Amino acid sequence: MLRNTKDGYGLVAIVLHWTLAVLVIGQIGLGLAMLRVADKRLSFDLIQWHKSIGLLILALFVLRLAWRLANPQPAPEASLKRWEKTASAAVHRLLYALLLALPLSGWALVSASVLGIPTLVFGLFLLPHLPVEVSEAGEAFWRSTHHLLAFAAILLIAGHILAALRHRILLRDHVLQRMLRPVGARKRERT
Amino acid sequence: MLQRMAIIAAFLLLALPLRAQAPSLADAAGRYVLTPQGSRLSFSVPAAGGRAIRGRFVRFAGRIDIPADNIERARVIITIFPESVATGERRVDNFLKSNAVFDVAHEHEITFRSTAVHRTGAATATVEGSLTARGHTFRETFRVRLAEFGRGRARFHVEGRVLRSRYGMDVGTPLYSNVVDFDMDLAARRG
Ligand code: HEM
Numbered sequence: 001m002l003r004n005t006k007d008g009y010g011l012v013a014i015v016l017h018w019t020l021a022v023l024v025i026g027q028i029g030l031g032l033a034m035l036r037v038a039d040k041r042l043s044f045d046l047i048q049w050h051k052s053i054g055l056l057i058l059a060l061f062v063l064r065l066a067w068r069l070a071n072p073q074p075a076p077e078a079s080l081k082r083w084e085k086t087a088s089a090a091v092h093r094l095l096y097a098l099l100l101a102l103p104l105s106g107w108a109l110v111s112a113s114v115l116g117i118p119t120l121v122f123g124l125f126l127l128p129h130l131p132v133e134v135s136e137a138g139e140a141f142w143r144s145t146h147h148l149l150a151f152a153a154i155l156l157i158a159g160h161i162l163a164a165l166r167h168r169i170l171l172r173d174h175v176l177q178r179m180l181r182p183v184g185a186r187k188r189e190r191t
Numbered sequence: 192m193l194q195r196m197a198i199i200a201a202f203l204l205l206a207l208p209l210r211a212q213a214p215s216l217a218d219a220a221g222r223y224v225l226t227p228q229g230s231r232l233s234f235s236v237p238a239a240g241g242r243a244i245r246g247r248f249v250r251f252a253g254r255i256d257i258p259a260d261n262i263e264r265a266r267v268i269i270t271i272f273p274e275s276v277a278t279g280e281r282r283v284d285n286f287l288k289s290n291a292v293f294d295v296a297h298e299h300e301i302t303f304r305s306t307a308v309h310r311t312g313a314a315t316a317t318v319e320g321s322l323t324a325r326g327h328t329f330r331e332t333f334r335v336r337l338a339e340f341g342r343g344r345a346r347f348h349v350e351g352r353v354l355r356s357r358y359g360m361d362v363g364t365p366l367y368s369n370v371v372d373f374d375m376d377l378a379a380r381r382g
């Protein structure tokens with residue numbers, strides 16, 4: 001099934017989850033690498049890719065949020081304890097918040113920069129700058145915000161992945177499978 | 192009083208023809224060396240919808256020989272030291288000096304040697320020559336105008352456009368234009 005039901009995630013939610021998961025993990029790796037490579041030529045090109053991919057993530061996040069609001073939210077796996085339900089719901093909300101805040105803070109950092117470097121998204125169109133104050137101080141503020149959010153994302157995602165693995169390997173429940181097979185397909189298989 | 196006015200009138204008469212007449216290349220025949228005072232080697236790289244990069248080379252050396260009998264046999268040799276590039280923004284300077292652009296760790300000089308001079312007016316000429324940067328040599332043409340001349344000193348105004356991609360400096364195209372606009376004042380004294 002394409003849509004979510006009370007029992008589980010539909011195909012669209014699953015595809016969006018994994019597309020964003022790959023993009024976000026790649027984006028973090030790219031962000032860390034691009035500031036550390038010795039080759040400044042490569043570094044410049046990687047930063048341009050980082051800006052484009054970040055905006056793609058923002059666009060997909062908007063789609064994903066709209067889809068989530070337009071669909072029933074699957075009830076948590078029945079086997080989960082109270083604290084596990086609370087913790088996972090909190091982490092998911094924080095992850096959604098980061099998917100919005102990370103690209104916006106990156107966009108703000110680029111917009112506040114006194115260097116005024118344009119962003120040509122995937123070489124296709126010019127991204128306007130956000131209306132933020134252009135100054136050394138403004139740029140420094142948005143840079144530390146972006147870095148801080150990125151490191152918060154690394155911790156949360158690590159926790160999120162470890163939790164998924166715990167369910168798969170230690171608890172052997174269906175939490176990970178829910179995000180792998182659309183809800184209708186699983187039912188059909190069972191019968 | 193009358194005497195004073197006569198002196199002033201005489202001065203004006205003397206000054207008038209000097210002011211009306213632009214300096215002529217023919218008068219400026221001689222051997223010159225470039226001097227830092229009065230010189231300004233400025234360039235700019237336009238950006239797509241953003242702020243152009245404007246900078247200059249602070250250190251350079253050069254000679255200009257203009258034979259009295261034939262101006263078209265004039266010769267120009269200029270050496271620019273790219274580690275002296277200055278844009279007023281430290282991060283941009285460091286980027287320009289890095290391997291992304293001038294690679295000053297390995298490349299210490301940019302040189303221009305004229306190969307042909309064509310006179311286009313009393314005070315103007317085009318100078319063709321080979322420009323060498325980062326191990327690449329191409330023919331480039333600059334428009335030159337003798338802007339000031341007198342007492343063994345001359346100032347030449349020089350304009351030209353150079354395609355940076357040919358010299359292995361295509362980083363950031365098309366975000367930043369491939370065309371570098373040079374707008375230079377070369378001050379020289381006989382010597
Ligand atoms: C989900 C999206 C994003 C993630 C996960 C992310 C992650 C990161 C990371 C990990 C860094 C390196 C931080 C460090 O090494 O301290 C970084 C730097 C950077 N990001 Fe992002 N980013 C995202 C979106 C964006 C967007 C949309 C833009 C711009 C349009 C952007 C612009 C930048 C810039 C310019 C830097 C370099 C800052 C500096 O010079 O220190 N980012 N990002």
Ligand code: HEM
Nearest residue numbers: 020021024025068088092095096157161164175176178179
């Ligand atoms: C290998 C990496 C990942 C694995 C194994 C994984 C696994 C899962 C699983 C099993 C669920 C379903 C949880 C449930 O049913 O309650 C889930 C949901 C979620 N994941 Fe991931 N995930 C990964 C990466 C990511 C990344 C990188 C992000 C963030 C960008 C992310 C964001 C989310 C969000 C926001 C939800 C909640 C979806 C919703 O209920 O609307 N995941 N993930």
